[in-house]
Amino acid sequence: MSQRREGETALDFDPAELQGDGHIVFIGRVSSPWKSRDECPKNMADARETGKTASLTIDAPYRRGLSGLERYTHVVLLSWFDRSRRDLILQNPRHADTPRGTFSLRSPVRPNPIGMHVAKLVSLDIETGILEIDAIDLLDGTPIIDVKPYFASIDAFPDAAKS
Amino acid sequence: MSQRREGETALDFDPAELQGDGHIVFIGRVSSPWKSRDECPKNMADARETGKTASLTIDAPYRRGLSGLERYTHVVLLSWFDRSRRDLILQNPRHADTPRGTFSLRSPVRPNPIGMHVAKLVSLDIETGILEIDAIDLLDGTPIIDVKPYFASIDAFPDAAKS
Numbered sequence: 001m002s003q004r005r006e007g008e009t010a011l012d013f014d015p016a017e018l019q020g021d022g023h024i025v026f027i028g029r030v031s032s033p034w035k036s037r038d039e040c041p042k043n044m045a046d047a048r049e050t051g052k053t054a055s056l057t058i059d060a061p062y063r064r065g066l067s068g069l070e071r072y073t074h075v076v077l078l079s080w081f082d083r084s085r086r087d088l089i090l091q092n093p094r095h096a097d098t099p100r101g102t103f104s105l106r107s108p109v110r111p112n113p114i115g116m117h118v119a120k121l122v123s124l125d126i127e128t129g130i131l132e133i134d135a136i137d138l139l140d141g142t143p144i145i146d147v148k149p150y151f152a153s154i155d156a157f158p159d160a161a162k163s
Numbered sequence: 164m165s166q167r168r169e170g171e172t173a174l175d176f177d178p179a180e181l182q183g184d185g186h187i188v189f190i191g192r193v194s195s196p197w198k199s200r201d202e203c204p205k206n207m208a209d210a211r212e213t214g215k216t217a218s219l220t221i222d223a224p225y226r227r228g229l230s231g232l233e234r235y236t237h238v239v240l241l242s243w244f245d246r247s248r249r250d251l252i253l254q255n256p257r258h259a260d261t262p263r264g265t266f267s268l269r270s271p272v273r274p275n276p277i278g279m280h281v282a283k284l285v286s287l288d289i290e291t292g293i294l295e296i297d298a299i300d301l302l303d304g305t306p307i308i309d310v311k312p313y314f315a316s317i318d319a320f321p322d323a324a325k326s
Contacts, residue, residue, distance in 0.1 A: 009227065011224055011225075012224065013224070015188045018186070018188055019186070020186025020187060020188055021186075021187060021188055021189045021243075021306065022186065022187050022189075022243055022245070022306075023181070023182070023183025023184075023185065023186050023187070024183060024184060024185050024186070024187060024275045024277075025178045025181055025183055025184055025274055025275060026184045026185075027274055027275070043314075043317055044317040045316050045317050058266075061174055061175065061176070061252075062174075062252065062266075062274065064172065064252050064253060064264060065252045065253070065264040065265040065266040065267075065273075065274075066264050066266050066267065067253065067262075067263065067264035067267060068263040068264050068267030068268075069264060069266055069267040071267070071325050071326050072267070072323070072324075072325050072326075073320075073322075073323050073324050073325075073326075074320050074323040076279055078241075078275070078277060078279070080184075080185055082185070089224075089225065089227050089228045090227060090228070090230065099230075100230065100231040101227060101228040101229050101230035101231050101232060102228040103221075103225075103228040103229050103232055103309070103310040103311065103312075104228075104229065104230060104231030104232040104234070104235070104312055105231075105311075105312070106311055106312065106314070110228075110309060111188055111190055111225065111228075111308075111309075112187045112188060112190070112241070112308045112309050114187075114241060114277070114308070114309055116239055116241070116279060116311065116318075118317065118318055118320060120320075143184065143185075145274075145275045145277070146266070146273060146274075146275050146277055147266040148266065148268075148269055148279065149266075149267055149268070149269065149325070150320060150323050151206075151269070151323070152320060152321050152322065152323040152324070153208050154206055154207040154208050154281065155279075155281055155318070155319075155320075155323075156318075156319045156320055156321040156323065157236075157237050157281060157283075157313060157315060157318075157319055158315050158319040158321050159236075159315065160235070160236050160237040160313050160314070160315040160318075160319065161235075161236050161315070162234050162235050162236075162312075163234050163235075163236075
């Protein structure tokens with residue numbers, strides 16, 4: 001876990017080794033077509049371009065919590081990047097010329113390895129806990145830690161930009 | 164923590180009492196005008212209507228990770244609702260007629276008490292770790308666990324709806 005590309009910088013400590021300020025519980029898992037990092041799309045736009053759907057299976061005790069979600073066209077998923085290191089604070093992504101701060105990237109490598117993904121909800125079966133979604137940029141088996149309804153009124157900023 | 168409104172249902176266990184599947188670390192705190200639940204806006208739209216800005220202070224070891232974020236107009240914040248119970252799976256919000264599943268709500272009460280907030284980035288000072296944002300629907304002092312750039316191409320679905 002200590003390999004670095006040129007220009008990458010690690011914290012003086014590894015958040016994975018700390019006691020932590022709080023704990024998370026897995027509420028389900030992703031089923032995706034992506035079995036290796038090489039084939040896994042790097043973002044949701046790339047994932048959509050493949051045309052491949054994905055699904056989540058929510059664990060039995062949590063399934064009642066999905067009630068009412070079927071009314072929404074889009075959902076916010078929070079995932080736990082369980083196969084990512086947590087100690088890099090400057091990273092050198094392939095698409096960038098120079099090292100970039102971890103919080104200016106959507107990389108899975110971050111102090112709290114949580115992914116945020118907006119997906120279209122294709123179908124929802126509360127009894128089996130299965131949500132079918134239009135695409136996902138996660139490896140098969142990645143844990144899910146939260147599902148929320150997506151609200152255009154507070155979550156959609158189509159004019160958001162980068163200077 | 165065991166009080167319930169009519170129709171609310173708890174899990175058979177309390178996620179707060181479990182050992183957990185992973186741990187999170189606080190990377191900073193929110194400074195907001197909201198010192199009590201009664202005055203705290205219930206969502207980001209209400210928070211914007213107040214016209215009051217807010218700020219985040221990122222802890223010193225993590226500040227380098229903000230490098231590059233200044234180029235983005237909007238950010239995704241993940242917060243840790245440290246004052247919320249985690250065991251309700253059906254909730255009875257004031258705006259609803261009947262109990263709703265936790266995952267169909269943006270309520271802070273959820274198995275993993277993580278909030279997702281999209282805010283406009285007003286200013287960023289990497290040296291002090293202070294991000295000024297246009298609004299926040301969080302109590303003063305709430306921990307921050309992640310900051311990400313917001314991308315219209317993958318995060319903005321202005322036509323998302325509720326049936």
